[in-house]
Each structure stands twice: as structure tokens, then as C-alpha cells.
Amino acid sequence: MSAHKTFRFTGWLALVLSAACATQSSAESTALADPPRKIRTSKPSAAVLEQELTPLQFDVTQRNGTESPFSHPFHDSKAAGIYVDVTTGQPLFSSKDKFDSRTGWPSFFRPIARGVVLEKTDKRHGMVRVEVRSKIGDAHLGHVFDDGPKPTGMRYCINGAALRFIPADRLVAQGYASYAPIFATK
Numbered sequence: 001m002s003a004h005k006t007f008r009f010t011g012w013l014a015l016v017l018s019a020a021c022a023t024q025s026s027a028e029s030t031a032l033a034d035p036p037r038k039i040r041t042s043k044p045s046a047a048v049l050e051q052e053l054t055p056l057q058f059d060v061t062q063r064n065g066t067e068s069p070f071s072h073p074f075h076d077s078k079a080a081g082i083y084v085d086v087t088t089g090q091p092l093f094s095s096k097d098k099f100d101s102r103t104g105w106p107s108f109f110r111p112i113a114r115g116v117v118l119e120k121t122d123k124r125h126g127m128v129r130v131e132v133r134s135k136i137g138d139a140h141l142g143h144v145f146d147d148g149p150k151p152t153g154m155r156y157c158i159n160g161a162a163l164r165f166i167p168a169d170r171l172v173a174q175g176y177a178s179y180a181p182i183f184a185t186k
Contacts, residue, residue: 039089039175043137049087057086060161061139064124069104072160076100080168080183082112082176087137092116092163093156094182099148101155106163108156109148112179119144132156
């Protein structure tokens with residue numbers, strides 16, 4: 001191959017790789033900071049949710065599905081902010097209570113407040129587990145286990161597809177001002 005053709009090929013390869021990286025970065029940014037939405041006080045209809053959610057989000061939250069481990073950017077995100085129910089926008093978890101469980105799903109040692117999630121016995125798939133659902137949206141979130149870190153010893157193993165992330169610096173703008181003090185630096 002001539003030097004000129006090698007240079008053109010290398011330039012083309014660099015262009016393709018930079019476009020791929022930009023696409024991945026854009027997808028991660030979208031997953032980590034969605035645009036503002038109305039915070040709902042009741043569960044929307046299945047028809048509304050089917051229009052608003054991706055097929056995976058709908059399957060997880062409405063059909064008790066499970067995303068593949070390590071498939072969602074939230075599993076290893078260390079960004080400061082809160083995680084809300086993708087169906088209602090109700091606050092569920094804080095990044096301050098998030099930890100790396102090495103399971104491939106976002107894990108928290110407690111919900112952001114008492115009463116925002118419900119725990120139900122789940123006997124599906126030949127196991128007995130404790131399912132976690134959002135209280136207002138009744139969305140399937142994941143499961144809770146008693147093998148988490150201190151101070152609670154709990155591991156809320158949550159599907160990233162069931163969550164929407166609100167960055168700490170956007171809490172006020174997106175209607176979550178009451179949670180901003182959690183992230184105020186001292």
C-alpha cells in the first residue's frame with residue numbers, strides 16, 4: 001500500500017472511531033441526564049407508558065423484567081445526584097447511598113426516604129426473593145438482599161432501566177430542589 005493510501009486509510013479509521021466514541025458518549029450522557037419531565041403523583045396508564053418508555057424500560061417496570069448485568073451505564077456511574085422512578089419521576093435513591101456491588105446492576109444500601117418503595121415477596125423463577133417496587137408508580141425496580149454494606153446491611157439491586165438520573169447540579173431546574181441540600185458542599 002502506498003504512503004498516500006495508508007494516510008487516507010488512517011484518516012478514515014480515525015474518523016470512524018471518533019464518530020463511534022461520540023455516539024457512545026452521547027448515549028451515556030442521555031442515560032445519565034434526561035431532559036426535565038413532570039413529576040407525577042399517580043401511575044400513568046399502560047398506553048401512556050408504552051408511548052413514553054423504551055421497550056426495555058416498559059418490560060422491566062411493567063412486566064417485571066430484568067436487564068442484563070453490566071448493560072446499563074448506571075451500574076458503575078459515580079455521578080452525584082438522585083435516581084427517580086422512570087414512570088413517575090418520584091425520587092427513589094441517592095448517589096450518596098450507591099455502592100459498587102460488582103453485580104452489574106446499580107446498588108444502593110437504602111432508598112432516599114422511607115416509604116418511597118414497597119417490598120413484596122417474589123416466588124418467581126423457583127426462588128424466594130424480596131421484590132422492590134416504586135410506591136406511587138407501582139413499577140418493578142429490582143430486588144433487595146441482606147448482604148449490603150453498613151450502615152444498613154441491605155443491597156437494593158435495581159434495574160437501571162427503571163430509573164432516571166437527575167444530576168446534583170440540575171436538581172433545582174428539574175423540580176427536585178428539596179434534594180439539593182444533600183449535595184451541598186460544606
